[in-house]
Amino acid sequence: MQFVIYLSFATMSLAMVIIFIRLIIGPTLPDRVVALELLASVIVAMIGAYAIYTDTSSFIDVAIVAALTAFLAAIGFARFLERGGPRDD
């Protein structure tokens, strides 16, 4: 069980590194927003894995709040992009 948990942590960390590369090189701002949203998804899944790892069920609440803030951030960025504003990719 421990080995599988460590393996899934390693896989998700690798995914975070790959998403960070896209976040840095992303040619336009919407690409970066997509990368940030996927990063938030990875964080939610990682919180779930951490709840299994530490055997603490309260971390599921943290996952709910993280998903909520990620959604609000995505909607806010989309509104900001569509309604204009100073932008320099």
Add this chain to the structure above:
Amino acid sequence: MIDWIIKLLMLSSSIFILLAAIGVLRLPDLLTRMHASTKAGALGITLMMIAASFHFFDSVVMAKSLAVIIFILITAPIAAHAIGRAGYFVGVPVWSKTVKDELINCYDPDSHRLMSGLETEEELEVYRQNLDYKPRIRVSSKDKKD
């Protein structure tokens, strides 16, 4: 037995998330990247939450993880739609091998109105007449009278 189910769910969840990350890095275009990230990411979160609810096997934790799953399944398409719409209208270039772009002349960047392309001439006339009355920034009714 249930240990093996949890292991399988966790491994497949992390593999789906890794696939989503690789798709975001490798695909050529904003829309195709979004296609990779939303679906595979939502599936990864769903599998991980099912694994957590199997691990704790408690009705409260099951309800919470079900709430997370439903929330993700509702909000991920909405956020993807909002970002895709904004990105398309801002003018993010699409992939050079894109076959079809049906929205290409349907959007008016001044009034933020999206035409369907099937409007009758009367509707277009009404729209053109009302074009000057629509301010880009919402103003209060007191300022509009002046």
